[in-house]
Amino acid sequence: MVDGPKRRLPLAGSGATGAAPPRGATPGPEKRRLPVLQSSGDDEGEDRPPWHWVALGTVAMFIAWLPLAGLVNTLLRRMLERAGDAEAPTSVRLAMVGLNVVAFALAGVAGGYLVGRFGGRAGRREAAASGAVVATLAWALALAEGAPAGVLVWALLLVVMVAIGSAASYAGGSAGLRARSAGSPRPS
Template identity: 90%
Template sequence: MADGPKRRLPIVGGGAPGAAPPRGATPAPEKRKLPVLQSSGDDEGEDRPPWHWIALGTVATFIAWLPLAGLVNTLLRRMLEGAGDVEAPTRVRLAMIGLNVIAFALAGVAGGYLVGRFGGRAGRREAAASGAVVAALAWALALAEGAPAGALGWALLLVVMVAIGSAASYAGGSAGLRARSGGAPRPS
């Protein structure tokens, strides 16, 4: 190596702020600050197409329904264990159906509310569609389980589940629209 004067490289941020750069070095460019866009606070999320909110409402309804169904069925299992009979009494069977319907309806209201409240251009129609999709998916899962019921029984169950899911989600969507607009529901 050649014996010559040693060159020193400038260290970024090593000098005092505003100090002159070392001899022979080019001055560092001034730091620029990026502009900050102030939001008006009126924005409630990005404007998604209404069909996106059907999928979001479906997921929200399932997320609300699963813990509710778990709680209801845990209580019902304890009721069945307390009954002790091999055959479940009629009142326990009615409680099984009624409490599961209530859990499904409450979840539908919650999912519909989300769509109505935050859905942008989406409204009651998209909320009801998300409830119908959840009902159809739950019906398909029950059909895959292979519970004994004739074709007419399965068709009737699908119609009832879609009616309950759509109605509950529509009601939740209406409540969400009222919460968004401050009282008066907007047409959907």
């Protein structure tokens, strides 16, 4: 057959650069590889504007508040069933209001903490704004329910709910900012 040394063909992707080109062909340019960009973790994209965190804090508050309110109202329903009277005792009425306020405040702290801890440029002010938004939405839902009360009572209820929601979210935002500063590496 053919006398002379055997030539081996390069395998595709083997990276054999020393292989001889086929007869009559000129060696082509070497394959170029695309650079691999590795993220250092410091720059994870564009920072969200602070008002985005108001919306995220609002959603977080609702997500935390709805199960808490469901739990509180289930417990309160059992208390009313035990009372058995047609009219709820004053202690049960106070428990209804107090436990619902506590559930709302805990949800405010949780939503505010999220904004303070992960909010980038957002801080206490955006956390408090998310609490005010949730309080206003909850007030509007209660108003749409149509409970009988005068305009003054509804206005006072709005002021109280916004104050509780804003204060709880502000406190949560402060705690989140402290956790963020404690978790960030100190420059040497």
